[in-house]
Amino acid sequence: MTTMANAPVSMKVEDKLYYNRYVVDSGRPHIRVKPHTTPSKALMALTNICPAHCYEVNDRGQVEITPDGCLECGTCRIVCAPTGDIEWTYPRGGFGVLFKFG
Numbered sequence: 001m002t003t004m005a006n007a008p009v010s011m012k013v014e015d016k017l018y019y020n021r022y023v024v025d026s027g028r029p030h031i032r033v034k035p036h037t038t039p040s041k042a043l044m045a046l047t048n049i050c051p052a053h054c055y056e057v058n059d060r061g062q063v064e065i066t067p068d069g070c071l072e073c074g075t076c077r078i079v080c081a082p083t084g085d086i087e088w089t090y091p092r093g094g095f096g097v098l099f100k101f102g
Contacts, residue, residue: 025095029067032087039063
């Protein structure tokens, strides 16, 4: 098994993200998308800019999140701050992303 310290320089970002782990806090997601019928431009932007691809458009045309795997980078907080489309809190201690560096 290759560790991050021995990983090739040309490794894709997706491959590097694979090394991270996420401890799910079942029933207590740290991000919630507020109910909406039509997604705002900010919510739609999240489907493209979230580095962990946590946001998707469902079959009803609404944006939803699967926070398992969230990198806690804060991109969605910044994008949705003016609109208030999401509720974001830090995960409880011991839960959330575990970055692996090698």
